[in-house]
Amino acid sequence: MDYHFFKESPFKTLISFHKLIETLEEIASTNVDYRSNYAKALLEEIEPFPEFRTGIEDFNLIHNNETLIKYLLADLFPTALTNNEIKAVTIPFQNFTFNYTERFKKILHNAGATFDMAIRDFDGNQFYIMNCILILNTFYNQHFDFNKPLFYDIPDANGIMKHYRILYNADFMEIIPTDKAIKLTPDDIDLLMDNYDNIDLWKEKFPNKSWILKGFGIVSLFDASIESAISNLKSNLLKSETEQADNNQNFETIFRSIFKISDLKIGLIIYNEEDEKFIKPPYDDKKIGSFILNDMPEVDCKNALFGCSLENILEQNKPFVISNVKKFATTPGNEKLGEHFLRLNIQSCILAPVIKNDKLLGIIELVSAKPRELNSVNVNNLDLILPYLVDTLERYKNDMQHQIEAIIQREYTTIHPSIYWKFRREAQKYFQTNNPNKDYIFKEIAFKEVYPLYGQIDIKGSSEHRNETVKEDLRKQLKTLLEIFESLKSNTNLVLLEQRKFELQSFFTELNSPLKADTEQQIQRYIETEIHPILNNSKMDNECQILVENYFKKLDEKTGMFYHSRKxxxxxxxxxxxxxxxxxxxxxxxxxxxxxxxxxxxxxxxxxxxxxxxxxxxxxxxxxxxxxxxxxxxxxxxxxxxxxxxxxxxxxxxxxxxxxxxxxxxxxxxxxxxxxxxxxxxxxxxxxxxxxxxxxxxxxxxxxxxxxxxxxxxxxxxxxxxxxxxxxxxxxxxxxxxxxxxxxxxxxxxxxxxxxxxxxxxxxxxxxxxxxxxxxxxxxxxxxxxxxx
Incomplete structure (x- = not known):
């Protein structure tokens, strides 16, 4: 397995066991013989390697002394747990590990020799910023909350991809500023809080290798395909609208547990792409509302309430974060939106787009009554939630669309796309204002001052052609029947036979005149009721029988008549x-x-x-x-x-x-x-x-x-x-x-x-x-x- 280090880091990394060595020295000075003797023996073994205390830069020293390091770390890696725990020594966030437990070794062995273990969706910029956040939280006593879980995706022996959650223990690490380290002010920290994606800013405040990371970390893995909070979220989203109304508090609890904000509230608005408007879901007061719309049913996307502040959402499809609403409201152009939120006692918020196939479905609103609780760092926690919200919101929009379509189909008809918007608008009004205890009167749809264009291509003489084909088929059918009756030799009453031949000949002669409206129906009814029973019930010789069979084969299944010319x-x-x-x-x-x-x-x-x-x-x-x-x-x-x-x-x-x-x-x-x-x-x-x-x-x-x-x-x-x-x-x-x-x-x-x-x-x-x-x-x-x- 190759080791691929991120080239840039605010840290100069020194792998050191100095904290562990100091602990061993304390044990060696105690009166407990077996513990003291063991510590003294181990200290004697590592004495030739002062780098174990001062810091190792040449990693070959680690590989050449694996057994010694294993003894040194024995208290942290108990032999009894080696086949149970997935654990190793590491440099946090780097792809460098050693001193694996037996279970970890087995997992890597099953993945194959060509497998390269790397953190999922984790690039050099994230690595740099995560290390900076580690400095802020440790050295500056900040509380930057980055809950986005890190995963290793490792295939098993059968090629099935397993997903392992990564946990780091940094108890044996020490962060030390160098001469190149920049001392940060509170304003610098606030600026960083609001600019998570600005990698140049982070590098400016934390220059490359301006801090020393001395010690070692311990990485522990566990199989975490489905975490509790996400599982609960999925379950809640799969419930019916009625159940969601009753469990809205539980829905907010899930979000609070993910963001670790006690007063977090959520809202939702739907984006109507056709009208370029944000609309409130047709929910009652018990369900999710909207903090942006508040009491308004809808608002135009270009409304002055939004201004240029939501450009990220509408044009760039990125979350819009306000960590300090009061400060935000003092910026020219942001006054209306800021004052709107302040009236609702919102001090920090995240407005995140819900996107499917590059199309905006809606905006999820996360708000808090405390400033800085929601910021550009913890907005990344939405990566946990949005995949499920996308499917749910898409399902909701599809359901609403189906209901609107049903209204249009029921109250109107199939509508041409050019005018569909007007029918949709009327159906939308019904859908949003419908009161089951009151009949809704649908308006007639009219378009005034339109210019008509009419054109046609008509089949010339189609009626005459159709009549001629009808007469041609009838002549052929009557002629065939007359031929059959001429050859019919049976016990049939001769007087009746002659009568039917006379009637068939009369119909044949009538076809020489213009076709009357009911001529076809008369002949068809006559043949079915008078002629076919004779053909089906008469005894006849083989020659005549063949004529009758051929005649019935020529009949159309639907009409029971000749249908050759007309076809x-x-x-x-x-x-x-x-x-x-x-x-x-x-x-x-x-x-x-x-x-x-x-x-x-x-x-x-x-x-x-x-x-x-x-x-x-x-x-x-x-x-x-x-x-x-x-x-x-x-x-x-x-x-x-x-x-x-x-x-x-x-x-x-x-x-x-x-x-x-x-x-x-x-x-x-x-x-x-x-x-x-x-x-x-x-x-x-x-x-x-x-x-x-x-x-x-x-x-x-x-x-x-x-x-x-x-x-x-x-x-x-x-x-x-x-x-x-x-x-x-x-x-x-x-x-x-x-x-x-x-x-x-x-x-x-x-x-x-x-x-x-x-x-x-x-x-x-x-x-x-x-x-x-x-x-x-x-x-x-x-x-x-x-x-x-």
């Missing part, structure tokens, strides 16, 4: 909808970077979408009309990409289908309101309803004075009302024509009058179907302006 059509519809919806959803995530906006889309016979953008959607951001123009250009580009994707997809579809695209432009801001009874958003007000009327009727409209639909395959139709909308979209179109996305020809026409709506106009332009790379590149409104200029 191709439905699969083609599904493929188109899935592909186009995936493009829209993917592009929409990118569009949120333009400006947060509400988005919803629906799959019907195609894909349609609604967008709403405005200041009320994202009140923390500054809204500008530039964002609306950007989103409109984005929408037009996205429909171009969806059109092209369909063109590339069409040839591989099981059933060839064309699509048409439509954009509705509406420049007047509207209000949308969440309908509590219907669990969905809808426009609000009579005037705004005009927008919904146009949406529902426009896709089936014709060009004014003709029978031609305003939408055509592979073309995008833009419907608008005002001249400025026309100018805006013509600019978009010309820009995309320049980028080889749209074809040069532009059609413009009036839209026929719809019920209650007139004066609509439209632009129609075709998408170039060979330039996918150019279409998938996103252009912004600024790109357009740059091009125009």
């Amino acid at each position: 191709k059509f439905d699969n083609a519809m599904s493929i188109i909808n899935k592909k186009l919806a995936s493009i829209l959803d993917k592009k929409q995530v990118e569009a949120q970077n333009i400006f947060p906006h509400y988005y919803e889309r629906f799959k019907t016979d195609g894909v349609e979408h609604n967008l709403y953008i405005g200041a009320s959607i994202a009140p923390t951001k500054v809204f500008d009309s530039m964002y609306l123009h950007n989103l409109r250009l984005w929408q037009l580009q996205t429909l171009c990409e969806m059109e092209l994707e369909h063109h590339l997809l069409k040839s591989s579809l099981p059933y060839e289908l064309d699509v048409t695209s439509l954009i509705l432009v509406f420049s007047s801001p509207i209000t949308i309101r969440f309908r509590m009874d219907e669990k969905r958003f809808d426009v609000d007000g009579t005037y705004n309803a005009r927008y919904e009327v146009v949406k529902k009727r426009i896709d089936k409209a014709n060009i004014k004075g003709t029978k031609e639909r305003i939408t055509q395959k592979e073309k995008i139709t833009i419907v608008y009302s005002h001249n400025q909308e026309e100018t805006e979209y013509l600019n978009y179109i010309k820009f995309l024509q320049f980028k080889k996305i749209l074809e040069p020809t532009i059609e413009q026409f009036e839209v026929e009058e719809l019920q209650g709506v007139s004066g609509l106009r439209a632009i129609r332009v075709k998408v170039i179907n060979y330039n996918k790379e150019q279409i998938t590149e996103n252009y912004s409104y600024q790109d357009l302006l740059d091009e125009l200029n």
Whole structure:
């Protein structure tokens, strides 16, 4: 095992047995013969080695005289306990040990020859400061409390890591200042107390090798995987909220035992990252409160109460320590927070962040009515506690989040992320103020002054295609049944058989006419009730039996009917909808970077979408009309990409289908309101309803004075009302024509009058179907302006 010494130390270390030798000299002068003779003999043995008394600097002297040193230390290392105790001589905090007990030797042997024993999470800076604290406590009679346990992690013979707690006995050590030692004032000591992490300051006050550490220490180890206080803390944190309320005093007792502060109190605040606020847990008076918030339910992180004092917590995620609140309050900028604590009789405190995966979950508050009780030294004791608090606080936040989600799901619906904040705020109010004896009236959620964008890609003639596939399947099924009945030779009543053949032929002939709403259901019901019983109960020859078996194999399991043509059509519809919806959803995530906006889309016979953008959607951001123009250009580009994707997809579809695209432009801001009874958003007000009327009727409209639909395959139709909308979209179109996305020809026409709506106009332009790379590149409104200029 190699020995790795820390290079810098406030001590010059001299291993010396002088205190032990002095004790032996006293024993040698007594009248107890066996003790006196033993001491005299031992003193005679060590006489050739004056370094044993003056101090050993060459450690080879120790290795060369192991047996002699063992005899010298026999009273401290009894032979009877050597197989029980894990003990050795050491220099405190250094990785140098000798004179092991037999049990210690066995542990090191099992760890293997390559094992390097080092203190866990203990670096050179900690080593230096710990030695300085040893000087402060011993020479300056201070009471710096550093309770952070030190551990050796040592694997056993099976490779299982064992954790041993380290205890030091420094009774045989002496601390002596040299000429280089600096005499400290009370102010120096206070400064050190408040600056545990400032290694340069400690080295300034305790220069390298400015003190002498003379003597030896004894290290004792014991297996301490779970210590009593931590075990109690874990048990308390695992209890239900009700049990924690009843045992809050026990919870504080655990903290007091760790920090050794009799009046220690604890508090907690939760960090709401979404709103950048600290909020009080919704606990009653019996549970943990907050000293920062006191009677306030929440406070903004940028509130003047905090000022720059909590910069460590909010930005650096480090504990904030005030060892003397009265002194802290006299510093400019700290007055409000200091006076706030003084009003609560808090004289020292620690505000420590609880962090999981680099995210702040909350702040644990430790306070005392005595100054200097809590300081930058004993703040390190939190390392014992925080791992358990992290899991507990994360579990609490998750539970609260689940309850809020449950409220939203129950009272509202699944909400788009851009507007989730408003629903969450209402649910938060319920969660914090809910009184079980009083009904809470949930407010309707509304967003005022938002600009709507509507677009759709519709599968052209989907109803006609669907009807044709229904008729095709029915014809095939009826024809198959007629063939079976022609070959059916059985004891079946011939008159009944002829009657059923006549009825099947009548249905077959009826399919030559336009399909009525209930034709499919009539034929299906007839076949199931009149035809299938005959096929299942008639006796027939082998040839006919094979025809019947093949017929039943062709039936769809769910409908009991032929489903071949309709299946191709439905699969083609599904493929188109899935592909186009995936493009829209993917592009929409990118569009949120333009400006947060509400988005919803629906799959019907195609894909349609609604967008709403405005200041009320994202009140923390500054809204500008530039964002609306950007989103409109984005929408037009996205429909171009969806059109092209369909063109590339069409040839591989099981059933060839064309699509048409439509954009509705509406420049007047509207209000949308969440309908509590219907669990969905809808426009609000009579005037705004005009927008919904146009949406529902426009896709089936014709060009004014003709029978031609305003939408055509592979073309995008833009419907608008005002001249400025026309100018805006013509600019978009010309820009995309320049980028080889749209074809040069532009059609413009009036839209026929719809019920209650007139004066609509439209632009129609075709998408170039060979330039996918150019279409998938996103252009912004600024790109357009740059091009125009």
